[in-house]
Amino acid sequence: MQRYSDDFETTTDINDCRVWAWAMCEIDTMRMRYGHNIDSFMEMLSILGGEHYFHNETFDGEFIVHWLLMYDYQYTEEQCEKKEFNTIIGDNGKYYMIAIRFENNRYCRIYDSLKKLPLSVRALAKAFNLDMSKGEIDYHQYRPVGYRMDPVEKDYITRDVKIVAKCLKMMFNENMQKMTIGADSLEAYKLSIGYKTFKKWFPELTPEMDQKIRHAYDGGFVQVNPKFQNIHIKERGCVLDVNSLYPYVMRHKLMPYGMPLEFSGKYPGIESYPLYIQYLRCTFKLKEGYIPTIKVKGSRYFAENEYIRESPVEMVLSLTNIDLEIFMEHYEVDVTEWLGGVMFHGQYGMFDQYIDANMEIKRKSKGGKRQLAKLRMNNLYGKFGVNPTRRHKIPELKAYIDENGETRYKVGYRLSDPEQTKSVYIPIACFCTAWARSVTIKASQQCYDHWMYSDTDSMHLIGDADQYTDLLWIDDNELGAWKIESRFNEAKYIRQKTYIELYYSNKEEYEANQALLADNDPDASPYFRYDPARDLYYEMVIKCAGMPEAIKETMDFEHFEVGFQAETGKLKPKHVHGGIVLVDTPFSIRKHVTKTFTSSL
Secondary structure (H helix, E strand, C coil): CCEEEEEEEECCCCCCCCEEEEEEEECCCCCEEEECCHHHHHHHHHHHCEEEEECCHHHHHHHHHHHHHHCCCEECCCCCCCCEEEEEEECCCCEEEEEEECCCCCEEEEEEHHHCCCCCHHHHHHHCCCCCCCCCCCCCCCCCCCCCCCHHHHHHHHHHHHHHHHHHHHHHHCCCCCCCHHHHHHHHHHHHHCHHHHHHHCCCCCHHHHHHHHCCCCCCCEEECCCCECCCECCCEEEEEECCHHHHHHHHCCEEEEEEEEECCCCCCCCCCCEEEEEEEEEEEECCCCCCCECCCCCCCCCCCCCECECCCCEEEEEEHHHHHHHHHHEEEEEEEEEEEEEEEEECCCCHHHHHHHHHHHHHCCHHHHHHHHHHHHCHHHHHCCCCEECEEEEEEEEEECCCCCEEEEEEEEECCCEECCCCCHHHHHHHHHHHHHHHHHHHHHCHHHEEEEECCEEEEECCHHHHCCCCCECCCCCCCEEEEEEECEEEEEECCEEEEEEEECHHHHHHHHHHHHHHCCCCCEEEEEECCCCEEEEEEEEECCCCHHHHHHCCCCCCCCCCEEEEEEEEEEEECCEEEEEEEEEECCCCCCCCCCCCC
C-alpha cells in the first residue's frame, strides 16, 4: 500500500471556508501531486487509495469529514462498505484516523503524522537535520474560487509535505509502523524482550484494579517558588535539565511487574512486594523551608494543578511509596486511618536492553536516527498508562444560520458511550512518573534557597551552574545527570508553564547558546535581537500557553504579567461550513482561579 504526506492550504474567511490548494507527496518516491480545491483532492484519493498523513489531522481532517457528510457518505462503526467512512477521534476532539471506502470501492486511511512526530514542521526540519526548511506565505491574502498557486506558494506547500514525508520515511525504514509514536515505542520494546516475556512481566489487569492504581498516577512536577513569583529577577541564572529523565528512571530505578496484591490497613512490609500504593486519610501542613508536593484530584478546595500547603479537612490521598516518602519528609502529617492499598513485585533491568540500545544510537548518530532514538525512549512509559476506559467522538452535520441569514452546515460531534479496551500495565507509568518527580523534587529541595522554577525534568536557578557541582551530578551526556541547558541574565516566572528569560551574549556565546536551545527544545520560541549600543546579542525565551508568536516577538518584562491583554493575535478554531477557520481573537494572561478555604487546623 502506497503512503503519502498531504497538506491543505485553506482560506481564513468564516463565510468562505474552503481548500484553495493541496499537495501530496508519495513517501517512497517523493513524487508530488497538486490541486486547488477539495473536490480534486478527494478525486485523487479515490484513484490512489493508500495511506495518507496530515501533520495535524484535527484541522485538515475536518475538511475531509465535511466533504464526506455533504456528499452523503455514511458514518459506520463497522468495516467500511461503499460510500461509508469511519473515524478514530478522541473524546478531546483530536483526530487519529479517517477510513474511507469510495464509490469505486477504493479504500484509504488518513492518519495524523503529528501523533508519530510530535514536533512542528519547522522543528522537524531542524531535528532531523534535513536539507530543507519550512517556508513562509501570507495566509490572509484573498484568494478567490479558482485561484492558482504562485511559485512561492507552491514552494511553501511542497516544503511542508516533503519535510514530513522524509521524516516518515525514516520512521518506516526503522520499522516504526504504528499509528502513534507511543505505539511504535511499545512495539519496539516488546520485540526487544519478546512477546512471551512481556505478557509474563506485564499481565492484563482487571478494569477495577487498573482504576485503583490509576488514582496514584500523576504527571511531572511543575511549580514556581512563591518567593520569586511575579518578580522581575535581574540576576544571572541557569537552566539545568536532566538527560533523558524518564528513560533514566526506567533504566535505574526499581520497577513493578506481575500481578499486584491488595492489602488492608498500612503497608505490611513484605520483602517480595517492595513497591506499593498506599491509601490514607490524614491532615497535613507543610514544614518551614520545604517545597509542597501534594496535589489532589477532584477536590472542592483545590484546583487539580495546585500544590497544597495545608489540608482544610481530613483528606484521602493515594500515593506511591516514592511519593509517600517525600510527603512525610516535607509535611507534618497526622494519619487518621490507613486505608489499605496495592503492592507489587519489583525488579531492575526490565528496560536496560531497550534504553541502552537507543542511548547508543543517540550518542553515535545525528539527525533523523538520533531523533527517532529520543522519541522511542521518551514515549514508551506513557503507553503503559493509556486509560482502557474510553469514549470517542462521532462526527455529524449540524445546521446553523450564518451571518447572511443562510442555512449552512458544519461538522459537529457527539460522544460515544464508554467502552472498555485492553489496558497495557498502568503500574509502570505510575511508578515511572513517581520516580521522575522524586528526582526533580529532591534536586529542587537541595537548591531551595536559589530555586525559582521547575518543570518535569528541569530546574531554573539563580547563579551560575558551576556553583551547583557539589550538590548535583552535572554532566552533558550521562543518562540521568543534570545538564546545563542555558544561562540567562534576567527572568520572570508567573505560574506553571508561564515564564520569560533574557539571554545576553557576545557573538560567540550567542551562537553557542542558540545551538544549545535548538538542541534541547527544537520547538522553543526564542526571539533574537541585537543591541548596537553595547554590541550585545540578546534573546527572549518565552513559555506561555496560548500566547501567539506575534505577541512573543515584542513582549518585554514590564508587560509580561497577569492581566496583560492584546486585542488580537490569538487564533481560535471556529467550526463553519467547509471545515475550520482560525479566527483572530483577544489574548490575555489571566489569573488562574484558585479555590480557598478557612483553616481548621
